[in-house]
Amino acid sequence: MPHALIAPFETPSLPVTTGEETFEFISTPFKGNGVVGVRHEANRFLLKYVERDGKILVKADKTTRIPKLNMLKKAIIHFCELTGSEVFQTNTALNKKDREYANYKDLDFFLDGCDYAKPIWVEVGFGSGRHLLHNAKTNPDVIHIGLEIHKPSAEQVLKQCELQGIDNLYVVDFDARIFLEILPANSVQKIFVHFPVPWDKAPHRRVISKGFVDEAITVLEPGGTLELRTDSENYMVYSYGVFMDLASAELMVRKNHFLDVSSKYEDRWKKMNKNFYDLTLTNTLQSEPRTFEHDFSFEGFVPFETFADELSGKAIVESDYLIGAKERYPLGNGEGLLKITMGAFGTPQSLYLMFQNHTVSYYPKTPYPTGASLRAHSRLQAMLHGTDNG
Numbered sequence: 001m002p003h004a005l006i007a008p009f010e011t012p013s014l015p016v017t018t019g020e021e022t023f024e025f026i027s028t029p030f031k032g033n034g035v036v037g038v039r040h041e042a043n044r045f046l047l048k049y050v051e052r053d054g055k056i057l058v059k060a061d062k063t064t065r066i067p068k069l070n071m072l073k074k075a076i077i078h079f080c081e082l083t084g085s086e087v088f089q090t091n092t093a094l095n096k097k098d099r100e101y102a103n104y105k106d107l108d109f110f111l112d113g114c115d116y117a118k119p120i121w122v123e124v125g126f127g128s129g130r131h132l133l134h135n136a137k138t139n140p141d142v143i144h145i146g147l148e149i150h151k152p153s154a155e156q157v158l159k160q161c162e163l164q165g166i167d168n169l170y171v172v173d174f175d176a177r178i179f180l181e182i183l184p185a186n187s188v189q190k191i192f193v194h195f196p197v198p199w200d201k202a203p204h205r206r207v208i209s210k211g212f213v214d215e216a217i218t219v220l221e222p223g224g225t226l227e228l229r230t231d232s233e234n235y236m237v238y239s240y241g242v243f244m245d246l247a248s249a250e251l252m253v254r255k256n257h258f259l260d261v262s263s264k265y266e267d268r269w270k271k272m273n274k275n276f277y278d279l280t281l282t283n284t285l286q287s288e289p290r291t292f293e294h295d296f297s298f299e300g301f302v303p304f305e306t307f308a309d310e311l312s313g314k315a316i317v318e319s320d321y322l323i324g325a326k327e328r329y330p331l332g333n334g335e336g337l338l339k340i341t342m343g344a345f346g347t348p349q350s351l352y353l354m355f356q357n358h359t360v361s362y363y364p365k366t367p368y369p370t371g372a373s374l375r376a377h378s379r380l381q382a383m384l385h386g387t388d389n390g
């Protein structure tokens with residue numbers, strides 16, 4: 001990742017606007033570390049500075065997603081220029097062009113912009129993408145949404161879409177377990193989960209869970225299917241249990257059934273003569289429409305340090321949401337940024353609370369409107385109002 005190693009610097013006075021971005025604020029060093037707020041056109045993100053053996057490493061903050069590599073590199077270069085510090089080492093040479101993929105979509109697109117009138121298929125954890133690309137080519141009237149948290153795999157499939165002129169496939173590099181929560185009810189025909197990581201020693205990390213299956217049932221249209229394919233007998237038995245815990249279920253079980261296309265994993269396991277299991281769950285319910293109306297604003301203000309101390313002192317873990325405080329970045333005069341995690345256990349979202357100008361807001365943007373993040377927001381609001389009895 002782009003970074004620069006520079007000499008220690010005097011904290012510059014901000015805001016400062018360069019030709020391309022505005023450096024809006026810088027936190028006072030806390031245990032040698034801090035953040036710098038950057039605005040570039042409509043994007044807001046943070047740079048981090050970290051003390052390393054008497055030098056300062058300037059790099060990206062991973063929580064605030066930075067859409068383009070050159071945007072990040074320029075922010076690092078311009079920030080180093082602003083400090084006037086000696087640069088010992090850097091890897092911020094600009095790329096000729098930032099790659100922009102038409103098939104790449106962020107979550108906002110699915111909240112406001114996706115055409116749900118067309119049939120939709122979703123593939124979770126597509127890896128090499130063979131099955132996803134095959135489906136997109138052989139079913140051109142369907143919109144295919146591929147979810148993959150491994151960025152190099154996502155980029156490979158984006159390149160293939162460009163090379164093969166595929167325009168009915170959207171690639172999203174986001175956790176599928178949160179993603180399903182932002183899709184409209186009854187909008188999806190098929191969900192594929194092929195060869196998920198078994199996580200035998202950490203079952204809470206599995207894609208298939210009660211929460212995921214409940215979400216799948218909500219977004220699947222009546223007659224729509226959730227298809228699990230695995231080589232792990234253990235995962236198959238576990239998933240069978242999760243499906244059978246539903247109030248009603250229509251399930252097809254198959255062993256060693258072969259598909260038109262075989263993934264890289266599948267090829268490897270075929271050579272080892274492993275067994276393959278397919279569990280196909282058919283949704284029989286028409287779900288209530290989902291409303292995505294939400295208000296993530298805050299009323300009330302508590303000085304930054306007071307609130308950060310209160311939240312750091314108690315991790316909030318309820319049965320259906322959690323809130324935890326992480327790093328804090330003071331800006332002085334009772335202002336600051338507090339990194340928090342909030343949302344569902346197993347899939348919390350990380351973001352910042354900004355305490356500035358006697359208001360509190362999310363930075364750089366509000367959480368995704370899942371049920372758990374809305375419940376966590378209400379709790380934070382009660383804490384800010386001084387009406388929290390938890």
Ligand SMILES: C[S@@+](CC[C@H](N)C(=O)[O-])C[C@H]1O[C@@H](n2cnc3c(N)ncnc32)[C@H](O)[C@@H]1O
Nearest residue numbers: 125126127147148149150175176194195263265
């Ligand atoms: C074992 S690989 C299987 C890949 C592919 N389906 C195949 O059959 O070759 C599992 C993939 O799921 C992805 N993955 C794991 N958890 C995920 C999640 N919560 N959301 C999206 N992708 C996920 C991993 O990055 C990995 O690429």
